[in-house]
Amino acid sequence: MPSHQTDPAMPDLSRRAFASGLSLGILGGGVLPLVTSAGSATAAPAAGQTSAPAAAAAAAPAASVTPLAQIRIGRFTVTAVTDGYADMPYTFFPGRTAAQVEQAAVAQFVARPSGVRFVFNQYLIEDGTRRILLDTGPAGSIGQTGALPQALGAIGLRRDQIDAVIVTHMHEDHLGGLVVGGQNNYPNAELFIDRRDVTHWTDPAKRAGAPEYLQNSFRMSAAVAKLYPRLQAIDGEREVAPGISIVDLTGHTPGHIGVRIADAGQSLIMVSDMLFPVVHPQATDVGFVFEQDRAAAQSMRDRFFSRAASEGALIAATHMPFPGLGRIVADRGQMRWQVTDWAWQS
Template identity: 70%
Template sequence: MSQLSRRAFVGALPLGLGGVSLLGGGLIGGASTPALAATHEVAKTPATFTPLAQIRIGRFTVTALTDGYADMPYDYFPGRTAAEVEQAAVAQFTARPSGVRFLFNQYLIEDGAHRILIDAGAAGSIGQTGALPQALGTLGVQPDQIDAVIVTHMHQDHMGGLVLGGKNNYPEAELYIDRRDVKHWTDPAKRSGAADYLQTSFQMAEEVVRLYPKLQAIDGEREIVPGVFIVDLTGHTPGHIGVRVEDGGQSLIMVSDMLFPVVHPGATDVFFLFEQDPVAAKAMRDRFFPRAASEGALIAATHMPFPGLGRVVADRGQLRWQVADWALQN
């Protein structure tokens, strides 16, 4: 496993958010391994809320969107008891009767020449999801106007929108996925030995490969377009990646599933049921969180409360998540 590159943190914005605007309405509101369908709310209709938030990073506009939410059972966090996780969720106001409230945040990067979408949401396959197309429509953006989709890893909540209805839903987009994830999630032997709750991800991965002829299985860190970089964050899955946007002395790192509500960044020894390699995931967090705190890196995280923007900060010897300050644009 490659070491986390220092390039992930170069140019981190040290104070505040540059210029940020909040658009639209706000949101309301030893583990067991049962099948996914039996434990998560399954949406019968797409979510209908479309909150949006924007931040400027140099010449880039980054818009936080959401596909919806799901409540993850309290026993989905190996490393802590369900009671401990619930207690932490209550203290952080993310507790719901059926579990910890997880958001599914996606991020649209625009610079006037390119539209790049980070992940495509669960699209109704988990919880109350399916709102991403509506959120894009609120911006006046149609799926066929997306130039590239970067899939941070091949779990169903990050790629479901790509193949909803058995179709290529982003027909003009180049698709970027780390080669290690493509290999893992299309391996018949891996699928046959996987738990029931991972089978949807394996199925969707096969559909992605079949439906997207512009798929680029990439290796390691690279620049997608000027100022947009792939960051290696392997651990959560074999090819888990992040995305760094950098321009004008400012930067934002989208870290996908490096951070989960309630347990991170305070405890790197707490995992999530879907993680393929807990040892590697812990090792990456052990490296990433302290460096993020020391560099003051501005971070966007998929499952943190909307819009998922914040920093890892050191507080009396402990690391914690600090929601980023907001400032309305003129």
């Protein structure tokens, strides 16, 4: 991408900006290394969902396939599922003009009139004793979403069977599923959220001074604090279960975290909003409008991308094309995203 930087004006995040047709069906049936799974359930709004824009829901055809993909990391089974998607206008990426972002999307054959497509990937971690979910998606508050309960149902799970939820940060597209319908949707789950994010997103003064496009995140964060008595505000990098540890990735939000799972010499790093499609990992200086500390977010990308490339780290990224699993590789001096090989391994 060109290196010229131009910060766009802060956008009006209207629901109409995210509206487009649901097309999850084309994503099902993929095979990831070690273990695979494909589901065939209809993706529909979550029970009790009231916040999805009616016009978008009416325009969206029903999905015929629920995309699922699994990978083994030692004793852990990690299942990638998705709550749906939203298209982010080309103006949402400070550091480049809208024309430059669109040009990059055209070059990658993923350009859409409505912008850059963000998938909302969630990851279920199972070790035979506990089921831990990483994030819960926007659940209809943004774009064509609300499919996570059906995705869990496709592998025989209900939300009340989840033992813990790790929330990587308190933006609405990562915690909406916790409180959609104004209720505790994961009643038996412990919640792990970085204390810095809990402090920020439940602060009435911060909420009063925040722009309109962040108000949903503040409202949902307040609901999470009220409805989940088992919320644990955690501090720093720590192990939350054997083999599952928190990674500090602050910048995108004050308490933005990732999750590392490791066993038997294998590991997977779930990096949440460290990576965005089209613009990353090629250009670390390109941000996203929701980032609260752009300098810190860029600094984190500078450090993380180069280290991940040198170590060949396997990564899971929330907004990369489903299932969001791949590696950052250095290719003739440029960083690029290498999708994990979709093939059976003997």
